[in-house]
Amino acid sequence: MSDLLKFVENEVQIAALLFLALVYAVRLIWIFRFRSRKERTFAAGSEAGGVGYSLLNVAMPWAMESTRKRPGFYTQFVVFHLGVVAAITATFIIPYAPGVFRIRAVVIVFQAIMAAAFLAGLLRLVRRLTNPVLRMVSSADDFFSLTLMILFFAAGVLAVPNAYEKAEWPLILFFGLTAFFLVYVPFSKICHYLYYPFTRFYLGRSMGHRGAFPRGRKVGTQVSGPVKEDRA
């Protein structure tokens, strides 16, 4: 392994990770500087239940009409984000637990996930380019971030065999992209995962308090059916 690859896999990643953590810390401070309102009403439901339901919403495609009616889109979402998890995991396995990728089956699973995510990313890019609504609302960052992710998945597929003795460039490309991501992500739409717990928490707390979340909640006492009674 060359010194360049060692440097890219280790020092560069650690520096980029520290930068990411620093910017995220600043971002969190920024979020908490906005004031929060006190709730003054009696609760009709459980705030904790609402928050839990809201946070787990991502794993309940049946809970929203928008995902229930679009199983294909939801599948793409799942595959794409599994690819993200696989790629990020690979950035730690390769330098710190290289033995894992000596197991061929593990390599194939990671490659399959990232290849599927690559295809899902391409479909997402096509959708963003062809759907008039998405084209109109999309920013340069939306396109750039998605394109980067697609490249990242492709680089990941090539990198996970960790065969630096044959060729180092797939690993240098993969870790170079990773370092770039770590620096760029806090400023891009990709950091939506940082906001997700907040939006979902506030929506869940409010709707849980009011008894609107979790959906499908039954009211306390049921009325069984019509009662015909003529006391007159």
Place this chain on the structure above:
Amino acid sequence: MKRAKRGPSGVVDAPLDTRTQARAKEDRLPSLEDGHLRTYEPGDNVQRFLALLGQRITRSLAVSMTACVHCGLCAESCHYFLARPDDPTMTPVWKADQIRKIFKKHIDWTGRVAPWWVKAGSLRDDEDLNRLKNIVFGTCSACRRCTYNCPMGVDTGLLVRFTRGLLTELGIVPEGVFNVSRDQWETGNQMAVIEQDYLETLEWMRDELRTELGRASVDIPVDMPDCDVLYTINPREIKFDPRSIAHAAKVFHAAGESWTMPKWGWDQTNFGLFSGDDKLGGYVARNVYEAAERLKVKKIVISECGHGYRSTRWEGYNWADYDQKLPTESVVVTLKRYLEEGRLAVDPARNPEAVTFHDSCNIARSGDLVEEPREVLRRVCADFREMFPNRRENFCCTGGGGLLSMAEYRPLRLEVAKIKAEQLRATGAKFVCTMCHNCVDGLNDVIKHYKLPMRVVQVLELVSNALVVPASTK
């Protein structure tokens, strides 16, 4: 101000009409003199808007500003976009982006550093503010259907209300919003009903009810202390639908309830919800809460009104910074309890026609009541049937968000109402029941415009029809 430039869709380009505001200034109305209500003043409104944006934004709104990933899944949850599928400006994401881009440019660091990269943008002049007014007041009923369909949990409904509030503070509002806000500030109710009219209408309904039931002891008490229930209503009931008060009185009488209506603080509706003005919202809600305290009642009961229920039960306590002390419930919950407790005898055969139920957005999506009205309707109707989608996925009556008071947006409102019309038609019902006076008017507009063979009713009317009043109570 000059006529605003047409938006990308060219749908809504209403100019800012300030004639009523000018008259109000000439008349030196107390609401203006006291600084409660703002009028439009040409000048540096963009800077004032940006200052207000920075001062008023809360954490939950800030994260809704930043979290959108532009996935577009909200589009098909919006009846505006479903009715105009070729117009991207009808999507919730585009509408929210019109305020989001300002937030990004002036508050969020990414937009300040590289605005072109994240589509951040600013406002140039009052014409831009008027354009924003047309978007947030004219192309959204703030029904929150998109909120429920956003995978990220972005609350576009709240963003729209927040933006409305900033514009209201600058007097950049539809004329109807100014007028109704003025009335509610000046008279304590949004239809400017004077006390004499209020009391005379209650007496009239009391007399009608005495004749109907043949019993002189039936009453509609006003300002009676120490009752169990304080009943608050929508001014529309005084002005246009006083029978709904008689229905409530009949039910309370049959149930043997100890109840009263207040002389002041009887309006449970709240235009602050629609205008985004928390000060107005707090003032109106506080009137109700203080009436309840003054009369030492045990519970506040809210007549059938969607935004009134949301405002009085949920938002009002927070707007008014008033810790809730008394149970506050919809009259539909009261009805359900009476039925469960056997305090009312009903015969569903008295409502033989097919009835469907329209969920009010403010009650189902921003409140807690979904099954309660259905349980009552199943008891009092022989043929109750659902419309689809329903409950928290129901479509807005299209008159929500105060749109009924904004005449300039009526053509678009009725155009996009075709979604609601198709939903209603598919039920085959003769009656569409709703627990919201605003929805009554919204649905009546849809029914008339699309020539649907049905009539709008409310839960109390159906319960009153089905009520079997025992001789002992008569």
